[in-house]
Every structure is written in structure tokens, then in C-alpha cells.
Amino acid sequence: MNKRIFLSAPHMSGNELKYIEKVFESNYIAPLGEYVNKFEDSIKNYTGSSNALAVTSGTAAIHLALRVLGIKEGDDVMASTFTFIGSINAILYQGANPIFIDSEKETWNLCPKLLNKYLCECDKKPKALIVTHLYGQSANIEKIADICKLHGIYLIEDAAESLGASYKGKHTGTFGDFGIYSFNGNKILTTSGGGILISNNKDWIEKAKFYSTQAKEPFIHYEHLEYGYNYRMSNVLAAIGVAQMEVIEDRVHKKREIFEWYKEFLKDIKEITFMPELEESRANRWLTTLIFEKTSYEKIMKALDEVNVESRPLWKPMHKQKLFLNTMSVLNGVSEELFEKGICLASSTTMTKDDVKMICDVIRKNLD
Template sequence: MNKRFFLSEPHMSGNELKYIEKVFQSNYIAPLGEHVNKFEESIKDYAGAKNALAVISGTAAIHLALRVLGIGQDDDVLASTFTFIGSVNAILYQGANPVFIDSDKKSWNLSSKLLNKYLCECDKKPKALIVTHLYGQCADIEKIADICALHGVYLIEDAAESLGAVFNGKHTGTFGDFGIYSFNGNKILTTSGGGMLVSSNKEWIDKAKFYCTQAKEPFVHYEHLEYGYNYRMSNVLAAIGVAQMEVIEERVAKKREIFEWYREFLGDVKEITFMPELENSRGNRWLTAMIFAKSDYNKIMKALEEVNVESRPLWKPMHMQPLFSDAKSVVDGTSEELFNKGLCVASSTTMMKDDVKMICDVIKENICGTGGRT
């Protein structure tokens, strides 16, 4: 049996244990310490964010953004429908109503055309939009930001999957009022679990910091006028993040190389279409994603599992989830088609070219029984 090939496994830089040892020597295990500050500074320096706040997850970061922006009971919040539920759970935490917007074919991300159409025609103006940069590929973010500004809608970028992705030379997460990153175990960088909230507005980040540390007022004793959360990242996890950030460009380059290997070995398979990349953008290709015109991806998944290779269907759109059966949505069938035909394949940065070739051979063997040429 082959070794297990995961979708995206953790890949350490080599300095994590050294920095964790420094944390233990200092005895600043939690909640804070110098590595939390260093991790925040590394994100600011790399992504060009003016302010950053290290928290326990990307979902917590979104929650804080909504709270700071005053999103509350029965407010409408727009969101990408083609995404992971972590992108939208925080809308429910605030008692607000999600309104889902479908994807476009040119990016698989939120459609600026459908977004603009809804905002021009809706009776109740949404307070905010949470746009996901799916699988590390940029949404049409400049156009989306312009539409939000025109209609007075706050923009939150869910860049959980897209650290290292840039649009016209600017990093995802820095176009909107808030941006968030995730450092979950399967992301391009990991702290085992963790997230980052960024914004150009220092007052907002300061307020988010207040909320994420139990909303303690500035007294010697514990005084509370508002409720808060235990959302701050620990110094231990931040130390891992500092080491991971030292290799971010290497990881982006390797993810993109893996994608090119898949395209090289499957380029002659006419029924396969890979996730596109917008002009003037560089995605991080967190996961290599593809759709099959005719083949059943379940058969391909089963064949890959037999050789110990992880794969997964593309995200099931949020408007199709039973949890959101009563939610508003603006859809044209794009995300449903992607879900019905698409697959993410193993994309770990520890993989070599021969590993990708083996996976591609299995895919070809299981496409319409033709060896892949259709």
C-alpha cells in the first residue's frame, strides 16, 4: 500500500520546535507573549495589512468582524454560496440572516454580476458581504469591492484558504473592511488551529481585541459592560505560525507547481476542466480542483482511495444545505453544477512529481473506461 496522500497535510518549516522551546523557556504559554506579536507583525508585513489580530480560528475572526460592524438580529448578510460552512456560521451567531450569492464561471467565486443585480433590486439593504476566495483562488475582488462601496455594504474577505494569493499585486484579505485568514491543520500554513483578523481600521481591530479577550474594561478588577469571547491565540500556537510564515512563498510556489503537474499529466483529457485563475491574479492553488464533464467523480474517488489517496467533492453550496433551506439565495446553477461534477485532489506540499503522475494515471484509468482520451 502506498503511503497516505492527503488533500493538504501540515508541512513544518524546521524552526517550529526552536520557537516553541523559547516559549516554554519564557513560561508565557498562554494567553499571550512575544510570538503572538511577532506572528501578527509577520502577517502585516507579508500581506500589507495595516492591523492584525491573532485569534483561535478563521470563524472566530469572521464573528468578531460582524460584531464590530454592528451586525445583529435580523440583519441581512450576503455571502458566497459556494464555500465551507465556516464562512457563514458567524452570521447565525449574530442572529442575522444569510443571503447566498452564486458563483461565476470565470473564477468559480462569487459573481459580481449577481451581487450587483441583487443590490440594485432588493427591498432590504444588506449590512455586509462575506466573500470567499475559494480554494486559494482570487474572486473578482476589485469589482466586488466597488459594488459594495457603491451600495454602502461592508465587505469582509474570507481569505481563509487564500493566504499568499494576490490580485493586481495586492493580497487577498486587504481589499475589504476586514479580512480573515485561517491556520487550520489543512491550510497552506498551519498553527494546528488559529486565525487572523486584519483591517486598515485600527479602532475596529482594537474593538475586536477587546471582544476576543472577554470584553474586560480597563480596571484592576474585572469589570464588564459588554459580553465577549475567549478567542485570543496562545503564544505556543503563534510560535508555530512565526516559523510557518518564514516559508510562505515556498509553499505557494510548491502548491502552484503541483497544480501544473496535474495539468501536465491530465491536459490531454478533454472532459477535465481545472479551476480557472483570473487575469492579473496569482492564486495560491491551496487545493487542485477540477470538474468532469461526463464521469462520475464517486468512481474516481473510490479508485483513488484504493491506492491511499485522499480526494473530496467540491463544496456543497450553502443554499443546498438543509440548515439554510429557508434562506434567501440568488443562484443561476453555476455552483450546483460545480458541486455535481467537481473534485479536489491531493495537493500536499510534501508531494513529488511522480506522486502526482501516479494519481493522474488512476484518474485516467477511471474516466469513461477509455484511458482518459474522450
């Protein structure tokens, strides 16, 4: 049996331990220190955002954004239905009501037409939209941002999966009022766990920093007028992040190369459709994803697992989760169809072309 090939395994740059040792030498282990600042600076320099805040997770970053924007109990917040639950949980933390918007076939991401239609017809105006850049690919973000501006809606970009992706040369996460990135263990870069909140509004980031450090007032004693959270990233994890950011473009290049290998080996199979890349965008291809028109993705997953290769279904839409069965949803059937037909293939940046060929051979042998 070959060594297990994971969906998206951590891939160290080689400098992580060196920077961690410097953290230990300084004894600034947590919560803050030199490498937290360096990590935030590396994100700002790479994405072009004016301000960045390193926190414990991407979900924490979204939660802080909602809190800073004044989202409160009873408010409506729209979100992509075709996404991971982390971004939706943040809405629930604020006691707000999620409203799910379906996908478009052209990008698999949130559909601008459905978004605009709902905003033109709804009786109660939502306060914000959380749009996910799915599987490392840009949503139709320029149109979405224009619609939000037209209707006076705050825009938060869940770019947890899309660090390194761009639209018209501008990084995902930088089109809205806030953007977030995740550095969970399987992302394109990892700090084992962590996230970043970005915004060009310095006051908002300062307020988010205040909330993320238990909302402590500027006194020598512990004074609190508001409640906050323990959301700041540790100096140790930030040191890992600094080392990871040194190889971000190498990782994007390799992810995109892996996608091209899959495409090369499977291009003649008519029932397979890969996730499309929006025109004038660059996806980071965090995961190579595709749909089968006839073959069951469960059959393919079982066959891959038998040769020790990890895969998984596409996201189950939020409106199909039992937690959200009575939640307002604006649907066109696209996300449900994608979930029923789709699969995420192993895309670790340590993979070779032979690994991809072996996976594709297994897929070929198990097609209906």
C-alpha cells in the same frame, strides 16, 4: 500499499520546535506573549495590512468582524454560497440572516453581476458581504469591492484558503473592510488551529481585540459592560505560526508547481476542466480542483482511496444544505453544477512529481 497521500497535510518549516522551546522558557504559554506579537507582525509585513489580530480560528475572526461592524439580530448579510460553512456560522452567531450569492463560471467565486443585481432590486439593504476566495484563488475582488462601496455595504473577505494569493499585486484579504485567514491543519500554513483578522482600521482591530479577550474593561478588577469571547490565540500556537510564515512563498511556489504537474499529465483529457485563475491574479493553488464532464467524481474518489490517496468533492453550496433550505438565495446554477461534477485532488506540499503522475494515472484508468 503506499503511505497515504493527504489532501493538504501539515508541512513544518523546521523552526517550530525551536520557537516553541523559547515559549516554554519564557513560561508565557497562554493566552498571550512575544510570539503572538511576532506572528501578527509577520502577517502585517507580508500582506501589507496595517493591523492584525491573532485568534482561535478563521470563523472567530469573521464573527469578530461582524460584531465590530454592528451586525445584529435580524440584519441581512450576504455571502458566497459556494463555500465552507464556517463563514456562514459566524452570521448565525450574530442572529443575522444569510443571503447566498451564486458563483460565476469565470472564477468559480461569487458572481459580481448577481451581487449588483440583487443590491439594485432588494427591498431591504443588507449590512455586509462575506466573499470567499475559494481554494486559494482570488474572487473578482476589485469589481466586488466597487459594488459594495457603491451600495454602502461592508465587505469582509474570507481569505481562509488564500493566504499568498493576490490580485493586481495586492493580497487577498486586503481589499475589504476586514480580511481573515485560517491556519487550520490543512491550510497552506498551519498553527494546528487558529486564524488572523486584518484591517486597515486600527480602531476596529482594537475593538475586536477587546471582544476577543472577554470584553474586560481597563480596571484592576474584572469589570464588564459588554459580553465578549475567549478568542485569542495562544503564544504556543503563534510560535508555530511565526515559523510557518518564514516559508510562505516556498509553499505557494510548491502548490502552484503541483497544479502545473496535474495540468501537464491531464492536459489532453477533453472532459477535464481545471479551476480557472482570474486574469492579473496569482492563486496560491491551495488545492488543485477540477470538474469532469462525464465521469462521476465518486468513481474517481473511490479509485484514489483504493491506492491510499485522499480526495474530496467540491463544496456543497450552502443553499443546498438542509440548514438553509428556506434561506434567501440569488442563483444561476453555477455552484450546483460545480458541486455535481467537481473534485479536490491531493495537493500536499510534500508530494513529488511521481506522486502526481501516479494519481493522474489512476484518474485516466477510471474515466468513462
